[in-house]
Amino acid sequence: MSGWVIIAGLGPGRESCITPEVTEAIAQATDIVGYIPYVRRIAPRAGLTLHESDNRVELDRARHALQMAADGRRVVVVSSGDPGVFAMASAVFEALEAGDATWRALDVRVLPGITAMLAASAAAGAPLGHDFCAINLSDNLKPWDLIEKRLRLAVEADFAMGFYNPRSKARPDGFARVLDVLREGCAPERLLIFARAVSTPEQKIDVVRLAEATPEMADMRTVVLVGSSQTRLIERAGDPIVYTPRSVS
Amino acid sequence: MSGWVIIAGLGPGRESCITPEVTEAIAQATDIVGYIPYVRRIAPRAGLTLHESDNRVELDRARHALQMAADGRRVVVVSSGDPGVFAMASAVFEALEAGDATWRALDVRVLPGITAMLAASAAAGAPLGHDFCAINLSDNLKPWDLIEKRLRLAVEADFAMGFYNPRSKARPDGFARVLDVLREGCAPERLLIFARAVSTPEQKIDVVRLAEATPEMADMRTVVLVGSSQTRLIERAGDPIVYTPRSVS
Structure with a gap:
């Protein structure tokens, strides 16, 4: 053979x-x-x-x-x-x-x-530079309760996070619930990155604080990254840099 | 400039x-x-x-x-x-x-x-094929208690896991404690992969059950993967395949 x-x-x-x-x-x-x-x-x-x-x-x-x-x-x-x-x-x-x-x-x-999460991380700086997790937000193949449970535990563990399949036409509401769960456990200043069509000519990287995040910022071509409590923003003339330091302060 | x-x-x-x-x-x-x-x-x-x-x-x-x-x-x-x-x-x-x-x-x-974790995963099959986390087990830049806390929460979340820097000459004992924490929360049949020097000519992939895992199986050139409760082993004549199904049963 x-x-x-x-x-x-x-x-x-x-x-x-x-x-x-x-x-x-x-x-x-x-x-x-x-x-x-x-x-x-x-x-x-x-x-x-x-x-x-x-x-x-x-x-x-x-x-x-x-x-x-x-x-x-x-x-x-x-x-x-x-x-x-x-x-x-x-x-x-x-x-x-x-x-x-x-x-x-x-x-x-x-x-x-x-993988998209790491390409998005590279495009934004190094938001996954410390311990992190990856969660598929589609409930096509697992119960929604498990997604919520993992989110809550990931917040408690203070992982940075990468979300795949955050939102689709068939699942328009789940991501709003994800943002609600994040808001229960994270400060309003928590950094999120919406990375759309990463590494293609249509790439669009939006860095927002949790307080400003809306469900409509995500679609099926978006990977969403959530910083840990330690993740930092470097402001500058061009695109800002988001990174998670190696040390926990 | x-x-x-x-x-x-x-x-x-x-x-x-x-x-x-x-x-x-x-x-x-x-x-x-x-x-x-x-x-x-x-x-x-x-x-x-x-x-x-x-x-x-x-x-x-x-x-x-x-x-x-x-x-x-x-x-x-x-x-x-x-x-x-x-x-x-x-x-x-x-x-x-x-x-x-x-x-x-x-x-x-x-x-x-x-990254080493994903190269190791590919070499073993697809053990990170569902939600997973990545944890650096070195306590050079973070307190050991935080590592243990994250481990316990990752077990509770039933993430597959990738461990970087599991063990070194300067930190010979931490990985034994990691195995103890895993044994508190996971069945003895839980699958672990010790991937040494992955993708080099010296690559060595060892698949073991948690009950059989020992600290000496890891060193600084090893990435350790831990399956979720759903991770499966396919036995065959050559190297076995370890993968995590897309659905949660």
Whole structure:
């Protein structure tokens, strides 16, 4: 069996963030599998078949990739950001575990990428420069109560935070509740960063205090970062810098 | 003023994880500043001055970089992993905030890299595929009580976890206490991953249950990942796969 599956991270958007090992995997592939906008980032070439699929069909896509590899194809499953952070790697392993026993012998590897939270952090300064957590705010795959519980504990732990999928058309209200939970446990001066379309030409970084934050500042293309109680703002002529010091004062 | 400072992530070890934008920044630099082993990853060339420094002098190094940029030099501060995750970005911004007011006008940027935790996660499967946190276990810059508090809250939140700097010669005992805290709140079957020298030729990934974990499994080159209560192990002929499903059951 000479097929393989590589689950590869394309990074947050700009091409210069794609690691050489991911570029090389794509060059070796016979098939690219992924959500439509990610597959469209791959240049077509002879010998390469592009398989676009909608979102919300992650398990179908994963099974398709594994079956093609079992048939000897060299398959790259493309994710944006890092495939191991709220992306395709877990879906592929779910499919592998539940699927044909022979799939366990397949060569399946994950190549990391720059995840949106860390690209947003770099664009703003270093707000995640101390202990932090990452929470997916979508309640499609977990109960809302668990999201709220994690938020409250993260506030109590004084983690900086990165929020993925803060708000969508199907979930317009959850993020307002997130802001309410933050306001119960954090001072009004707490720093938030709304990073939209990070590392693309449409990138927009807005730094606000918790008191000024509104739900409408987030959408599906936004990653929201919340500083810890120690996070600082450096004002200057250009964009401000937000960072969390290494020491706890 | 034509100088600049770029704080760049070299990724966890292998060259194929360095993003093209970081490679380009190094190509444009007149000066490279960093901890000795990271600077030694940069190929010498005419016109490029390499400034190696010991660890524990991060602020001196940061001031040096900023002063050189103020003098018109093009300076890359190299970090391993991602500079925004327990690395040099926060140190540079601490120095900038406390330093000469003219430094605020400098062109200072952060280029993200693949952080060790996410490279380790990719090597093991997708153990951080659901909500997770990152904790630096060194108490050099924060009180030990805060580390324990964060650990207990992270266990209560059922985050997967990534631990940086779990153990060193100067801090031989802290990681034993970390394992004790985990044992208070997690089942003996909880999955841990000890990822040593991740993405280098010496990479070693050990997957163990909490009941079997010992402090000696970690050292300064190890990143430790702890699964959530949902994290699963797929046994197979080769290395096992550890992943956290996207859904909470």
